[in-house]
Amino acid sequence: MFDQADAVLLARIQFAFTVSFHFIFPAFSIGLASYLAVLEALWLKTGRTVYLTLFKYWLKIFALAFGMGVVSGIVMSYQFGTNWSVFSDKAGPVIGPLMAYEVMTAFFLEAGFLGVMLFGMNRVGRGLHFAATLMVAIGTFISAFWILSANSWMQTPAGFSINEVGQFVPESWLEIIFNPSFPYRLAHTVLAAYLTTALVVGAVGAWHLLRDRRNEAARVMFSMATGLVMVAAPIQIFAGDMHGLNTLEHQPAKVMAMEGHFESHPDGAPLILFGIPDQEAGEVRHQIAIPKASSLILKHDPDAPLDGLETLPREDWPYVPIVFWSFRIMVGLGFLMLALGGFALVQRLRGRLHSSRALHRFALAMGPSGFVAVIAGWVTTEVGRQPFTVYGLLRTAQSASPLEAPAVATSLLIFILVYFIVFGSGTLYILKLMHKAPQTATPDQTRDDETEEHQPVRAAGITPAPAVHAGRAIGSRHGPGTHASPTREER
Numbered sequence: 001m002f003d004q005a006d007a008v009l010l011a012r013i014q015f016a017f018t019v020s021f022h023f024i025f026p027a028f029s030i031g032l033a034s035y036l037a038v039l040e041a042l043w044l045k046t047g048r049t050v051y052l053t054l055f056k057y058w059l060k061i062f063a064l065a066f067g068m069g070v071v072s073g074i075v076m077s078y079q080f081g082t083n084w085s086v087f088s089d090k091a092g093p094v095i096g097p098l099m100a101y102e103v104m105t106a107f108f109l110e111a112g113f114l115g116v117m118l119f120g121m122n123r124v125g126r127g128l129h130f131a132a133t134l135m136v137a138i139g140t141f142i143s144a145f146w147i148l149s150a151n152s153w154m155q156t157p158a159g160f161s162i163n164e165v166g167q168f169v170p171e172s173w174l175e176i177i178f179n180p181s182f183p184y185r186l187a188h189t190v191l192a193a194y195l196t197t198a199l200v201v202g203a204v205g206a207w208h209l210l211r212d213r214r215n216e217a218a219r220v221m222f223s224m225a226t227g228l229v230m231v232a233a234p235i236q237i238f239a240g241d242m243h244g245l246n247t248l249e250h251q252p253a254k255v256m257a258m259e260g261h262f263e264s265h266p267d268g269a270p271l272i273l274f275g276i277p278d279q280e281a282g283e284v285r286h287q288i289a290i291p292k293a294s295s296l297i298l299k300h301d302p303d304a305p306l307d308g309l310e311t312l313p314r315e316d317w318p319y320v321p322i323v324f325w326s327f328r329i330m331v332g333l334g335f336l337m338l339a340l341g342g343f344a345l346v347q348r349l350r351g352r353l354h355s356s357r358a359l360h361r362f363a364l365a366m367g368p369s370g371f372v373a374v375i376a377g378w379v380t381t382e383v384g385r386q387p388f389t390v391y392g393l394l395r396t397a398q399s400a401s402p403l404e405a406p407a408v409a410t411s412l413l414i415f416i417l418v419y420f421i422v423f424g425s426g427t428l429y430i431l432k433l434m435h436k437a438p439q440t441a442t443p444d445q446t447r448d449d450e451t452e453e454h455q456p457v458r459a460a461g462i463t464p465a466p467a468v469h470a471g472r473a474i475g476s477r478h479g480p481g482t483h484a485s486p487t488r489e490e491r
Contacts, residue, residue, distance in 0.1 A: 008400045010408040011083040014415060016382070018076045020375055021419050025069030027374045030144055030190065031197025032062045033137040036117075038224075040133050044126060053217050057438040058201070061430055063118055066110075068426050072419075083408065087389050087399035094160060094168050094176060098150040106143035110136050141190065148189055152182035154390050155381070156250045168390070180250050184243040185381075191236045192377065194228065195337060196370025201225040202340075203367025206360035208437045217438035219354050226353070226363065230341035237334055241297070248298055251391060253312055254384030257323040259294050260284040261308040268292035269306035274328075277320045282310065284324075318386045326379040333373040340366050 036055055043051035077099070080088045088095075116124060116132035124132075159175025160168045170176055205222030208215050248255045256262075260272040262282040271294040275287030292302040299306070309317050340362055347356045385391055389399045 005397070006405040007403050007408050008397055010405055010412055011079075011400050011403070012396065014083065014408060014412040015076070015079055016379075017412070018072065018079065018415060018419070020378070021423055022069065022072035022076050023374060023378055024371050025065050025072060026140070026144070027193045027196045027371065028200065029062060029065045029069055030140040030193035031195075032058060032065065033133075033140045034194070035197055035201065035224075036062060037130075037133045037137040040130050044130060050216050050220050053438050054221055057217070059118065061433055064426055064430050064433075066114070068423055072423065075415075082411075083401050083403065084389075084399055085401040087394065090166055090394060090399070091154070091168050091390055094153060094170055095150050097170075098146055098153070098177070102143055102146035102150075106139045106146065109142065110139035113139070144190055144193070145186065148186050149177050149179070149182050151381075152185045153177075153179050155179075155185075155385055156181040157390050157393060162393075168393075181243075181246055184239070184246045187239045188236070188243045188377075189374075191232055191239055192370070192374050195232050195236060196374060198225045198228040198232065199337070199340075199363075199366050199368075199370040202229060202363045203365075204434045206363035206367075207434075209354060210357065210360050210364070212437065213354055215437055215439075221438075222360075222363070223348075223353060226341065226344035226348070229337060230345050233334070233337040233341045237338060240331075240334065245298065251385070252307065253309065253316060253318060254323065254380075255298070256307070256309045256312075257318045257320045257384055258327040258380060259298075259306075260287070260320065260324050261294070261306060262320070263310055264306065264308040265295070266305045268296075268301075268303045269294040269298075271297065275324075277324045279317070279320050316387065318384050323380055323384045326376045326383070330373050330376040330380060333369045333376070336366065336369060337373075 036058060039051050039055040039058070042048070043055060113132040113135040116129060117136050120132065121129050153176055156179045157168070158179040159170065159172035161171050163169050201221050202225030205218045205225055208218035209222055212218070244255065244258075259269070260275060260277055261269055262277075262284065268291070270289035270291050272284055272287045272289045275284035275289075277284050295304040295306055296302045298304075309320070343359055343362060344353065347353045347359050353359070387396050388394060389396050
């Protein structure tokens with residue numbers, strides 16, 4: 001009933017499903033960790049309570065997103081041993097150390113300082129707490145560095161040799177780590193993470209401004225978020241263009257699929273805006289195209305020739321319909337982000353940034369767009385690399401474990417069920433936290449906020465010593481009043 005091809009397809013679907021869930025959380029937490037560091041730095045520099053309020057507000061959300069990212073990442077990595085053992089055997093000498101470096105540097109750094117960041121604001125000095133926040137932010141970037149280096153090596157392998165048993169053996173770690181596509185992919189992905197976070201923060205700010213435009217915390221977060229979108233969106237479009245030129249040089253088949261170029265164009269290739277790719281017929285039906293625009297973008301010459309997929313064996317073609325449409329989704333959302341940044345700039349100059357309901361509705365609608373764009377970009381990258389796991393050297397069909405299709409299908413169904421329950425619940429709770437408006441605390445509320453940490457202790461009939469009040473948990477809800485004096489940070 002099933003054959004090995006079915007098992008490989010199911011294993012690919014399972015990895016795509018789990019990595020899509022995983023990718024959402026790091027894309028958010030990388031940017032959010034940096035945002036928290038900026039908020040704390042502004043609070044320390046200016047003493048404005050609104051920055052501390054926003055820090056505490058987003059800290060809870062970061063903790064949840066970070067935790068779900070760690071859990072989903074651990075589950076995903078097990079598939080290298082279960083569904084892709086041949087790939088692990090052949091590429092392990094290269095991929096294994098890169099993954100280990102990520103754990104030994106980024107994960108240990110994040111784990112070591114995360115507890116101080118989450119619970120240590122009133123237990124350590126301000127400088128040490130800010131240092132912990134910075135270390136977590138730096139750790140998320142280092143994590144992205146190693147993971148993207150490993151993925152980029154699979155796209156543009158370098159610095160290796162192949163031994164007598166078919167394994168990829170390292171020859172130059174500098175060439176492996178800094179392979180030809182890595183700098184472009186790192187810049188493009190990290191910018192995408194910052195944009196994703198800015199769009200979420202902006203959407204939350206817009207939501208609360210639509211309900212109460214006088215909310216100071218909402219005004220500040222919306223201003224900061226739209227400012228970042230305004231700056232980062234055009235830079236991201238430029239970085240994406242550079243990444244595309246690099247891909248054309250090293251993975252031409254992927255660019256052919258992205259552009260829908262089944263046929264070669266010796267006198268300038270058109271830019272196909274929309275159409276229906278037909279893999280079997282080798283053409284894009286009902287296309288709407290701009291003559292010679294693709295050559296202008298990719299070669300900076302409207303008459304430059306561009307090869308099509310017809311120049312490659314059919315067994316080396318990626319699946320064009322998916323790559324073609326995922327690329328357009330990513331690019332289309334990128335230009336919508338650019339439009340949002342431009343609209344926000346105009347309203348800022350007009351003094352209507354916090355009163356323009358049209359801008360707020362636009363920002364609210366764009367809230368999820370960063371997640372959609374990063375998933376679309378990942379699909380473009382990974383499906384465009386097919387039919388190879390290590391581009392041009394190791395085929396996907398030769399990388400899978402010798403498993404039966406029913407076994408893979410069973411684990412896939414279990415993953416789908418568990419992921420939607422666990423991560424769906426976590427996401428709903430994050431949305432619930434976002435739904436609640438951030439309120440800048442008054443001095444009386446700040447003192448009241450200190451008391452709730454001790455409610456379980458008082459319920460047991462124990463009165464805490466005054467010194468214990470310095471251990472208030474970050475982000476606790478307002479509790480009954482207390483006679484304890486405020487801490488140094490609260491003054």
